[in-house]
Amino acid sequence: MAGIDDVAQAAGVSTATVSRALRGLPNVSEPTRLRVLAEAARLGYVPTPSASSLATGRTRTIGLLTPWVNRWFFANVIEGAERALRDLGYDVLLYTFDVRRTAARRRVDPSVLRHRVDGTLVVGLPLDDDEVRSLVGLGRPLAFVGSGPADQVTVRLDDVATGRAATQHLLDLGHRVIGHVTGVPDLVSSWSPPVERSQGYAEALEGAGLARDPGLEVNGDFDVAGGRESTTDLLRRRPDVTAVFAASDEMAMGAILAARDRGLRVPEDLSVVGVDGHDLGELVGLTTIAQDAYQQGFDAALLLLDMINGAPVPESLTYPTELVRRRSTAPPRPVA
Amino acid sequence: MAGIDDVAQAAGVSTATVSRALRGLPNVSEPTRLRVLAEAARLGYVPTPSASSLATGRTRTIGLLTPWVNRWFFANVIEGAERALRDLGYDVLLYTFDVRRTAARRRVDPSVLRHRVDGTLVVGLPLDDDEVRSLVGLGRPLAFVGSGPADQVTVRLDDVATGRAATQHLLDLGHRVIGHVTGVPDLVSSWSPPVERSQGYAEALEGAGLARDPGLEVNGDFDVAGGRESTTDLLRRRPDVTAVFAASDEMAMGAILAARDRGLRVPEDLSVVGVDGHDLGELVGLTTIAQDAYQQGFDAALLLLDMINGAPVPESLTYPTELVRRRSTAPPRPVA
DNA sequence: ACCCCCCATGCAAGCGATTGCATCGCGCTG
DNA sequence: CAGCGCGATGCAATCGCTTGCATGGGGGGT
Incomplete structure (x- = not known):
């Protein structure tokens, strides 16, 4: 009053x-x-914030664009970013865009953000060039978490190395027919993590002198249900598969369900490795390449604020990963 | 421009x-x-939103208050609410308040919301009377999801019935020494779900002619780690426990981990039932009382918008639950 | 002592919409 | 044919804060 x-x-x-x-x-x-x-x-x-925004042209608000909030990686990034921003007096405007609306996918329309945010954080949202361009066209700082175009500030893993490490782990155990569960390609821009993790997978195979076989790669939609369906499909078509590298823990869990559906034991009949370090990985005994999503969100937020304040920032930040060995991977059974 | x-x-x-x-x-x-x-x-x-806000006094923005985003219930409610609000042209301002900062718990300070939102959605955040009062003092519509004060609009389960159903399921299987893993009481206002689920637990025991035993109830902090620690503690103190009712699936998963740590098999040595219908429940084989968190978030958002538009709204909405039987519960082993 | 400079403070013009009220035409009615 | 009423439109005040510029007073330098 x-x-x-x-x-x-x-x-x-x-x-x-x-x-x-x-x-x-x-x-x-x-x-x-x-x-x-x-x-x-x-x-x-x-x-009154609207009054001061009107007068200054800034909003002390940042926009968080993400496809989902109820997925491990996204939820943790969001929580990290929100915490960092709030601590520094910034508000967080949450925008979700479901990338799965394949037919008429809702395009990211930056006009919603115009005059509303001082900067934008894009979390794991694969965008096409037009979308990126229009976001850049807002004239406000922009940063990406998880993946982003080469010329934009991005906080991420070395996804190629991650894919390579996961696959190498399976190779080291002695597997030779290794399936790969990844994201849907047609919704994926050239710079999305699934593409790079797949590349790492291919590189590892090549390093082991194995040929890449498209029949071993399936699309898991990056969630449990998708991982389950696609792995079911894979196991039906290729009963010779002894191990699966899933590009996320959630898909890996789906793969474990698929194996179980088929009466296969993990890891005796099928080894499974994921990526993330999901909270429930231990419960399931899932071997994974772990990353710290919360910290990436936190740091990306700080980076974005630096950009807003005109401070110099690195063009990208790469985070470490760690192989966590659990019960879901083991050497293949000797051929009878 | x-x-x-x-x-x-x-x-x-x-x-x-x-x-x-x-x-x-x-x-x-x-x-x-x-x-x-x-x-x-x-x-x-x-x-320019700030200009029209200044002129009209409304922001077409609603505040979402929640303790976490990376937990099943919260993430799903947030996603549902965000979707409903965005579809109707409202923005979502996300505020997280970690209720676990026990010592100097960050109190919910509604001044942050003043002049910034047209309404507030409180998601699963136990508030004390002062906090509720100050939120009401904003003079904007207010709705609660998961739990809320009796005199405020709330979207929720019948938590007493939920606790009763979970416990009754264990009783029906023949269990008589049933532990209960719940939330931390000192941070919990009188109207939080853990309290009511515990009451349901007590009622079911009483209905079966069993006395409530405080030694069987432990605090699990509502997450996996807390469920694990508290169940470990419980199992050490009370080796006679044959079943556990956890007030959330995440705590139930922690309980399963605790059992495993101790070399107990689930369900042969220990039955476990949770509440939520977590996505990964099937993977773990967790018996649970399932609810639809996304829908609750979605509907709560619509309710709040009705209030903003001056439409009459029900004073509360109660959602159905469903017992989902899986592998984590079974009759107790006959005493040797 | 005199000036000059600088610091603290006030004045008032925006920022970009919304909205009550006045105005202007026009067709209709009596 | 004059007057009326109503729909369409414009004028200008207003929302609450920020900020460039003007002002005034005190202290320090010479």
Whole structure:
């Protein structure tokens, strides 16, 4: 209720001075500042954000674009980013875009963000060039988490290395017919993690002198259900498969379900390795390449704020991963 | 870049008419409206939200308060709510408050929301009376999901019945020494789900002629780690326990881990039942009382918008639950 | 002592919409 | 044919804060 004028009147100064005092600008004497602060607190004054946005052109809000919130990676990135931003006084506007609406996929329309955010964080959302261009066209800082175009600031893993490490783990155990469960390709821009993890998979196979076989690669939609369906399909077509590398833990869990559906034991009949370090991986005994999604979200938020403040930032940040060996991988059974 | 004035000039009308035409107000002739729409589209005009907020006093934004986003229930509610709100042209401002900061728990400070949202959705956040009062004091519609004070609009389960059903399932299987893993009580207001689920647990025991035993109830912090620790503790103190009712699936999964740590088999040595219908429940074979969190979030959002629009709303919505029997529960082993 | 400079403060013009009220035509009615 | 009423439109105040510029007063340098 109390506006800046009330505070000004109570403190016996002009609104300009109140504004300066409250924001800690210089050129306000200490006694005056204290008096203003005291009156503002007493009256419970809270500045109206739309008024100050209108006057300054900035919103102290950042937009978080993501396809989902109820998936391990996304939820953790969002939580990390939200925490960092809130601690620094920024609000978080959440926008979800379901990338699975394949037919008429809802395109990312940046006009919604215009005049509404000081910067945008794109979390694991594969965008085509037009979408990126229009986002850049907002003229506000932009950062990507998980994956992003080469010329934009991105916080991510080395996905090629990740795919290679997962596949190499299976190769080291002695597997030779290794399936790969990944994301849907036609919705995926050239720079999305599934593509790079697949590349790592291919490189590892090649390094072992094995030929890449398209019949071993299936699309798992990046969730449990998709991982299950596609692995079911794979196991039916290729009963010779002894191991599967899934590009996410959720798909890996789907793969385990598929194996179980078929009466196969994990890891005796089928080894499964995922990527993420999902909270429930231990429960399931899932071997995985673990990453810290929360930290990536947190750091990406800080990076974005640096950009907003005009500070120099690295063009990208690469995070470490760690192979976590659990019960879902083992050497293949000797051929009878 | 283009402001309302540019559109007005291009269409040869006043800004007032542009404003009316764009918002579909009456008293604008059809030819004029069409012309304005065309010019606005051509110029790529997007209204500045802060300006219209300042003028109207509303923000077309709603605040989503929640303790976490990376937990099954919360992530799904948030996703459902976000989808409903976006479809109706509302923005979502995400605020997380970690309730676990026990020492100096960050209190919910509604001043952050003042002048910033048209309504607030509180998701599974146990608040004390002061906090609720200050939220109400914002003078904006308020709705709760998961749990809420008796005099506020709430979307939720019948938690007492849920606790009763879970416990009854164990009783029906023949269990008589049933542990209970629930939330931390000192952070929990009188109306939080753990309290009511515990009450259901107690009622079911009583119905079976069993006395409630405080030594059987432990605090699991509502997550996997907490469920694991507290169940470990419980099993050590009370080796006679043959079944556990956990107030969430995540705690139930922790309980399974605890059993495994101790070399107990589930369900042969220990039956476990949870609440939620977590996506990964099937993988783990977890028996649970399932609910639809996404739908609750979706409907709560619609309810809140009705309140904003002055439409009459029910004072609360109660959702159905369903017992899903899986491998984690079975009759107790006959005593040797 | 005199000036100059700088610091603290106030004035008032925006920022970009919304909206109550006045105005302007026009067709209709008596 | 004059007057009336109503739909369409414009004018200008307003929302609450920020900020460039003007002002005034005090202290320090010479």
